[in-house]
Structures are given as structure tokens and as C-alpha cells.
Amino acid sequence: MQPSTLSILLRFLGSMNLAITLLVAIAVAAVIGTVVQQNQPYPDYVLKFGPFWFEVFKGLDLFNVYSSSWFLCILGFLVLSTSVCVYRNLPGILRDVNDYREHSQRNALLRLPHHHDFESNLDQQHILTMIAAILKNHGYRFRQKADQNGVLFAAKKGNGSRLGYIFSHVAIIVICIGGLMDGNLPLKIGEMRGNIAVETRRIPASDIPAISTLSTDNASFRANIDIAEGSAADLAFIDYKDGYLLQKLPFTIQVNDFRIEHYPSGQPKSFESDLTILDAELPQPVQHTISVNHPLTYKGYTIYQNSFGDGGSKLALKVWPLSGSHTPAALQATVKQFTQIGDQQLEISDFRPFNVNPDPSGAKQFVNLGPSFQYKLRRPEGTANEYLTYMQPILQEGRWFYLSGMRSKVSEPFIYWFMPADQEKRLDRFMALYQTLLNPQALAAIAQQTADSSDSGRQSQPKDREAVAQFMLKLANQFVTGGYDAITAGIEQTVAADKHQEAGQVYVAVLQRLLKNVYLQVLQDEGIDLNQPLAEFDSQFMLDAIAAINLAHVYDAVVFLEMQSFQHIEATGLQITRSPGKWLVFPGCLLLVLGVFCMFYLPQRRLWLLLESRETGTSILLAGSAQRNRYDFDKEFALIKQQLTQHSTSA
Amino acid sequence: MDNSLQSNYQQPSYFESRSAYDWVWALLVISGAGYVFANYHVLMDAYEIGILAISAPLLIWLGWRWATLQFFSLSVAALSILAISSYGGDLSRGESAFLLKYLFASQSAIMWMSALYVMATATYFGLLFSGREFVGKVASSLTWCATAMGVIGLMVRWRESYLMGADIGHIPVSNLYEVFILFSIITALLYLHYEQHYKTRSLGAFVLLVISAAIGFLLWYTFDRHADGIQPLVPALNSYWMKIHVPANFVGYGSFSLAAMIGLVYVLKSSFQTVRPQGLLQSRLPDLALLDDLMYKAIALGFAFFTLATILGALWAAEAWGGYWSWDPKETWALIVWLNYAAWLHMRLTKGCSGKPMAWWAIVGFFVTLFAFLGVNMFLSGLHSYGEL
């Protein structure tokens, strides 16, 4: 008879080869998913792989392997294959569990690797009792069958391994189905049918269109929301592909407080949020504090402490102009909001009250660099540099410096600018020096003085001294806009090649004389008596200040923002999930562990004892078989054999 | 049925056949657990009390099955208590008290452990070449001593962490340094069990090789990276789940490593069978059938515990990360390891494959496991925050 198509299909689906292939295929897919970082913004991939491979990989869904159709398809096949396997094996196993094989023939038993043939001179009743007792003592259950040939004991123990097979394989099916319920398959289907469209723009929640909004009917999701202290929200965002979807919640979460506790060493110890759940159905709002590892479950929604960030801290800033010369201005700004500074837009992205970093000396301790804030200054044409500025000066080689980092691309590390702090640990002296250098009139006067004073004998013409002053001004200008590099470049353009070095030395000497006089002017303005020799601090300060001005052009900014004070408002990052699948997955897991341990540690063993009457007495054939763990069965078999033979001849 | 006759053949039941020692052991374990409960239950949450309540009978049962473990545990417990009480309440005594400074302060104990494991490895090789039983006994004893030092080291470290500050204290399975010690101990204990049960001392040389490699890493990590300091827990690790998830995982890793080394012995022995039938490997190493069986046993044990550990991890993730499965690289690699051994078990049990190809597969499996254990931390980033290199 031809096998039907169905039975061929079932045989294929239930075949071991398919099962092993699927197991290996899932493993390989999982490897791919860990080698290619998942769910990153698309532009990052383009940068990393180039536009060609980006398209190829995107086509293959390699950027979200675990929710791709082909991966779900393999998983589906695994579920199918395991189901078919269980379906096909189940009847056999159930039969096997109740089957004592009491129809085994002598010849078949003799073919088993474990068998032993001996004779007893005891009377048959005695033997039967003895055998029953020994079998029972070893935990065997048995059936007894007598016919014209003799008596057969068919014994077995350990159904666990057979049942374990059913448990564990059913568990896998259950777990996979639970997992699929919690996966984003419904979203994919909704998207395919055009009911859902991913939102990629950064727009306020109230502007998100209905097609990107999921109602409270959505049974399974994982969404995030940042809520500032004192605020509330009844929605969350689901990251999906290269954008997000808005998820409505049937209640409102209000954040009363967010706390970070620290160990004495400064490392974070716990993150906690005090929440109030407001729900029209509740007679009274629910108050609850969540922390990492201690979520809150309400109405099947679980709320986790996931992250934290800034909830719109208020910063008091001092704006130091870095081009042209103006007096500094005060400015109030809010984190995550935009503020106009001249023609530039200030966008503060983050504020941190602490910066606990490993001590750069390599010793096992941490230093707190104090508060910092991070911001962008966007030019009218739309481009922007990003800055990271610390509030307090930082100790470097025993001296204090204000520190600010700048970068023009987000992907680059910050380049830091070190500005020396004056004796009151303030920025004023450095800024006074720098702004004098930027102020043409003030600088011209000092240059003229410098030119005059270097020619103390008054031998040269005023015209020449003016030329010297002009030259100094030009050098100073080059220095401020491009550092020593600009002066070197100027020399290379205007001076013959063989004189470069000589010119360089002269130019720098001239420049430094001017810079020193500018600095002395600043000191005088501070009220320092210049007739006294310079204090060591003040001389060192000049060197540090010149080093800073040398690099000022690298710090590409029109203003420097000094943080004067702040009011810290934190936001807690919550993750809100709904996963009905876990009610399948968790019991499935239990079943799996149970099944696996049963499979390995309750192996099935069978024994047969065939008694036949002979003239000399009773011949006994002991035979046994074990599914696995042969070594231990060897021992048990030997023991039973020894007990049997011993008791069979003793009487 | 004739009852008097039946009682003739009656074997004592499981509990009846326990010796007096066994009962003393049980009593000691229960009183130990009782002591811990009485003194520390205020510091424990319900789950931790549950863990304690389960570990005591488990330890009793293990001791009953394996008598040497009783002696081992009692010695380790006695020495640990001695060390902990020498501390009093003062961490700085670790530098001054002789006993602590040179033997039992966790850092010293772990150095002793390292040295002893390396010596044991050398001695096991001595056994392989000399074949003298005495050498084998020395090797086994060294391994036992090393393991004891390791366990004492961890116990004392646990206490030290509390001496650093009540809120810093935590079980020492929280970073790569600590789990490497755990790995060495568990692998050694598993091996010692097989060694006693199956009389396979000659395998020691190969199994201890893996442990020595782990020790090499540990020493590099200590001296080059200064990773041996006790650090407070990051908030995500501060959970009772860690106490069971990590040890279960390392029973898995340890068994898989053991299986791989047995696989290596299998491959070596069967490759030289025809080339040098009279060689050292043929005469000294266990026969191939036993090796094959041991390899299966180790993988089965590892698979069972790895299943358990992965599930415990998933339960923990459900509490800490907002979902039982996030396809985090560490999680994903655990799945890969698990699938790999599932395929191995199917090949062997349902297709009846055995011998050299399966031995090779066990060796390859070790590298997959190694990547899940170390490679992920080194090369991939994810939510598993402990132990970056």
C-alpha cells in the first residue's frame, strides 16, 4: 500500500534529522543576532557596513533577527516538529509505560547483554516468594505469568524517563507558544495589514497620529517612558524598528520622587521611584515604591525601574562671550528645552549632579568631579557642536582648571579645553585675559606701550615703534585665532625657508612680551601691586593661561557657559510591560526542568525471570535491560544476581 | 505470602541503611542551618530562607550519597569558622593575624588554592607517566586540599564583604573573579566524584588542565587587572536570584568542561589505538566504553543544570529587566550552548551515535561554552553587567 501524503509529511516533520537541523539552525541564527548588534538606529548601520551591505542586511532582517519572519518561521517549524514528534511517540510511550513485556521468549531474553542462567533446588513456592521479595526490595514492579513452559516474572522500574520525554517536549511547545504570544508578531501583522505605522519623528506625544497609537486593548507589549518628578503620564513608547509606537495605558502613573542611593565609595546602590497609580476604578490611589529587582504589578501591567535621567533641571548660567568683547551675561535655562543665545540656539540635553569616575591614577578609588551639563549650540544654518562642561574646577597636577569638552560629531569623543582657575578658583582672571586679547582697542594700547618700553633708549622713530606695535597686534591676532600653529604657518608663508627657525624664536619672544604685558594689565586691574615680584601662583597661571589660549581655537564656540547654580529635577525611566505569555512560559519551564531531570535520572530498567522445571530442580533465567546508564545497571544486576544465587542454594 | 520468609530477603530501606555517621552528619547540617537561620533570618527575605531550607536537605542527601563529601564539608566548615572568628569584627586583622595573613584571609586562601591546583595537575601527570598508585593518591589529596582552600576562600570572602560594610556584603558569586574560583571548585568536585565512583584517577591530568587554565586566568586577572578587590553590588545584581542562578550555571559549565576533557582523552586514546597499541595511553587510561559513558553522564548533568540555570535566569530577568527573555547576548549564547547540547543528546540517544565524532563534538561544545562564559563579556555588549574584561 502506498503511504499517504499526510503520513509522509508527518514522518518528515517528526524526524530526528529535521529536529537536529532546526536546533542547529536556531543556534546559528542566534549567533548572527549577537554578532550584528540588534535594533540600533539605521544610520549607525549605514556607517558601519556601508550603503550596499546595509541594504542587503536590511533585506535579510539581520538588524532584528529575533523578530524577523524567517526566524519566527524556524521557531514555528520547531514547534511543529516537536508536536508531531510527541504525537507520534505518545501512544508508544503510554503503551510502554504499562507494558511489562510478559510475552518475552527465552531466546529473546538470552540475546540481552545482561543475562544469567542458574538452577535452584528449592521448592517452587519458596522461589516465587524469594523472587518477589528481592524484586520489590530493588524497587521493581512486576507481573507474573504462568503457562505450560513455566513461570515468567516481568519486572520494571523507572517510568520517569519515558514520562520525562513527554514532559520536556510538551514543555518546549508550551514555552514557544507563550513566547510567540509575547513577541511582536501582532505588531508585524498589524503593520502588514496597514493598521499600524511606525512613527520616526521626534514630536510631542499629543501630535502622534492615531495610526501610530496602540489602544489599551493591546494584550502584550514592552514600553518605556521617562517621567519627571512631580509629573504623571498615562502612556508609554514601544521601540519598534527604526522608530516607536505610542501605547496608551488604562491608568495614570504619577512620580512623586526618584532617589539614587550611593555606597560610601560613591557607586550607585539603589534606584527607587515613589509612584502613585491613579485609576478611575480605584477608590483610592495606590502608593508604591519600586526599585531595581522590585517591580510593581497592577492589573496585569508590570512597572519596572529601568533607567533615570533629567526631568528638566533649571540651570543658572553665566555666558562668557568668546568672540568680540562683551561683558558676561546671566542666563536661566532648562534641561531638554531650547534657549536662544544671540543667533544660536542652546539645547541642553543632560545635567548630572555627580560624575563619579575611577581615579585616573589607577588606584582603586573613585573621585567625584561634581556637576556637569551637556549641550549643543545650534547655528542658524542648522549645524551644531556639542559641549560637556563641568561646574567646578578640577585638580590637575596640583592646579585647578575649568574643564569643557567639545565635539563637532556625536560619534567622536570630546576634546577637552582646560582653563586655569584663579586664586578664588574662579574663571574671572582667565576670561579677563582672554577678552583683553580679543578687544582691539585695549590690546592696541598695550601693544604700543610694550613697543615703547622695549625701546627704553628712545632711539627709534615713533613710526618704527608703531610698526612694531602693529606687528605685535598681528601676532596676537594670529595666536588667538589659531594658536602657535597659525604663527608658524604665517612664518612659512612670509619668511625664507632657511630663516624659519630663527624667525620663529623671534616671533614667539615678541608675542610673549606682549602677552605678559596684557597679563600684567589684568593683574593691575585686579588691584595687585606690580612693584612686588610676581607670586609663584601668578607666574604659573600665566603659563597655563597661554597654553589654554593656544588651544582656544580648537574649542569652536561663540560663548563659554559657566554653570553657577542649579535646581536638580530628575526623571525616572520606567518600563511597562504586559506579557500574558508568561502564564504559559513559567509553567512550561517548570515542566521542562522536571522532564529533563526525570529523563536523565529515572532511567527505565527491566528484568525478567523465567522459571522452568527440570529434573534436577528449577532452572532460573535472569535477564535485564536498561535504557541508559549501563554502568550503574551493571552493578544493580550483579547485586540481584548474587542475592538470587545465594538464596537459591542456601536451603 | 509467608511474611517471615519475606523478611529474610528484606533489604533495609534507604533510611534504615544509613550509618550512625550519616545521622550525625544530618544532625550537624540541620543544626548549622538552624544556627544560620537563628542568627541571620532578620537579614534574609522569604526567598533566601527558602533557599536555605532547600539547601540543607540537599547537602544531607549529597553527603549520604558521597561520604567523602561529609568529611570535606565538615573540615571546610570548621576551618572557615576558625578563620571568620579570627577576624572578630575587624577587617584589618587580615593583615596582622598570622593565621589569616598566611592561610585563610580570602586572598591568601585563593592563592593557596591556585598553587595546590597547579601542583595537583603536575602530580596527576606524574601518575600518568609513573603509574604508581601512591602518586595518584597524592594527586587526589592535593586536589581535595585545593578545593577546600577555594571553598574556605569564598566563605571568608563572603564574611569579609560584610566586614567592609553591612550594605556592601554579598555572596561572592557576583563578578568574574569570584565565579572563576567557583568554576574551579565545582569542576574539581564533579571530577573527584567521578574519580571515586568509577576509579578513574588517570583522567585527573586532563581535567585538572582545564582548572589550571582557569587558575592562570585568575592569576592574570588578579595581578594584571587587580580584579580581586571586593566591590559593592550594582543594583541589578542585588537579588536572591543571583544566589541560585550563578551556582546552577557553573555546575553546567563545570560539567561541560569535564565532558570536553573526557572527550579529549577519548580522542587521544582511540587515535593512538592502532598506532601504538601498547602505549601509555592505552594501558593507563580508562577503557573507551567507560569514557563514552562518563562523557554522556557529564553532559547530561550539565544539560540538566544548565536548563535549570537558564530558566532561573529568565525568571530573574522577568523581575529585573522587564521580560523573561530579551535576546541579550549572554542570554542568547546560553540558548546556543543549550541547543548545541540538546542536539548532542539527540544524536546520541535517538540516533545511537557514539565514539569519536561525539567526543569531538563535546570538545567543540566546550569552546561554545567558553564563548558564552567569557567571549560574550569580552566581545559583545549587553545587559549582563558583571565582569567586563
Ligand code: HEM
Ligand atoms: C528544542 C527542542 C528539543 C529539545 C531541547 C529536546 C531535548 C531533549 C532531551 C534533553 C532529550 C533527552 C536525552 C536523554 O534522555 O538523555 C530528548 C530526547 C528525545 N527527543 Fe528531544 N528535544 C527537542 C526537540 C525534539 C524534537 C523536535 C523531536 C522529534 C523529532 C525530539 C525527539 C526526541 C526523542 C525521540 C527523544 C528520546 C526520548 C527517549 O528515548 O526517552 N526532540 N530531547
